[in-house]
Amino acid sequence: MSNHKSLPAPTADLEQAERYIREHGLAIVEGVLPDQDRKRYADELLHVAEVERRAHRPGTVNAADQGTQRVWNLPSRSPLFCELIEHPTALRLVEATIGWPALLSNLSANITAPGSGEMFLHADQSLSPLPWDRPHSLNIIWCLTDFTDALGATRVVPGSHRLNRPCGAEDQSAESVAVEAPAGSLIAMEGRMWHKTGSNRTPDGQRLGVFGYYTLPIFLPQENWWLSLDPTVRQFGSDTLKQLLGFKEASPMGRVNGLPVG
Ligand SMILES: O=C(O)CCC(=O)C(=O)O
Numbered sequence: 001m002s003n004h005k006s007l008p009a010p011t012a013d014l015e016q017a018e019r020y021i022r023e024h025g026l027a028i029v030e031g032v033l034p035d036q037d038r039k040r041y042a043d044e045l046l047h048v049a050e051v052e053r054r055a056h057r058p059g060t061v062n063a064a065d066q067g068t069q070r071v072w073n074l075p076s077r078s079p080l081f082c083e084l085i086e087h088p089t090a091l092r093l094v095e096a097t098i099g100w101p102a103l104l105s106n107l108s109a110n111i112t113a114p115g116s117g118e119m120f121l122h123a124d125q126s127l128s129p130l131p132w133d134r135p136h137s138l139n140i141i142w143c144l145t146d147f148t149d150a151l152g153a154t155r156v157v158p159g160s161h162r163l164n165r166p167c168g169a170e171d172q173s174a175e176s177v178a179v180e181a182p183a184g185s186l187i188a189m190e191g192r193m194w195h196k197t198g199s200n201r202t203p204d205g206q207r208l209g210v211f212g213y214y215t216l217p218i219f220l221p222q223e224n225w226w227l228s229l230d231p232t233v234r235q236f237g238s239d240t241l242k243q244l245l246g247f248k249e250a251s252p253m254g255r256v257n258g259l260p261v262g
Pocket of ligand 1: 110119152153154155195196197198209
């Protein structure tokens with residue numbers, strides 16, 4: 001597995017990873033998930049993905065994704081996935097990049113399938129008002145299988161985080177490179193980075209990616225947790241989880257009748 005020279009080398013050193021996010025807009029951290037945990041998450045994801053497909057849920061596979069299956073609102077699909085939200089490595093990189101408290105905008109999965117096509121190039125914080133003098137979000141991409149070019153690894157435009165602007169229709173032909181990483185890695189990518197899902201050119205392989213998308217606590221989350229979250233997640237969740245899901249204040253926002261939420 002080898003990456004384009006414009007991408008930072010994989011590292012297990014989290015200080016280095018924080019530097020890479022600042023310099024390159026992304027870091028690849030290998031060996032974050034022990035194999036038995038990775039397998040448990042992968043099996044669970046395949047199970048919920050099948051349930052979604054059988055239920056013909058809208059939004060599962062759509063034209064823009066050309067065959068990539070999406071699974072939304074993972075915390076409500078299985079409590080196992082809540083572990084990923086609060087993983088200490090993820091939270092450390094989130095805090096170093098956008099500060100704390102932060103909100104979890106979504107925890108969703110993209111599963112590429114043989115023959116699935118590329119997504120459009122975009123920056124995750126494209127709805128944030130300009131100027132973009134710093135990242136407003138961080139995407140933690142959990143590689144539950146190998147991420148290889150052929151399997152449709154996430155593709156990025158190196159250096160695009162320094163352009164400080166969204167990626168438009170006229171930018172779609174910008175040169176992108178695949179971010180390859182072994183199963184069990186995470187890829188932390190800040191919100192200004194232009195990127196897309198790659199196409200899966202294998203005859204029978206899948207790429208299982210779980211995307212924990214964290215933002216500054218001033219943005220409406222992509223998933224409306226207050227409406228859609230399985231109530232047991234909140235009932236049994238830690239304070240950190242409740243903070244990330246918007247059930248605690250991010251002073252002075254998120255109060256109830258003007259008072260902090262305990
Ligand atoms: O699937 C990927 O590799 C990237 C997904 C993505 O950028 C998105 O869903 O917005």
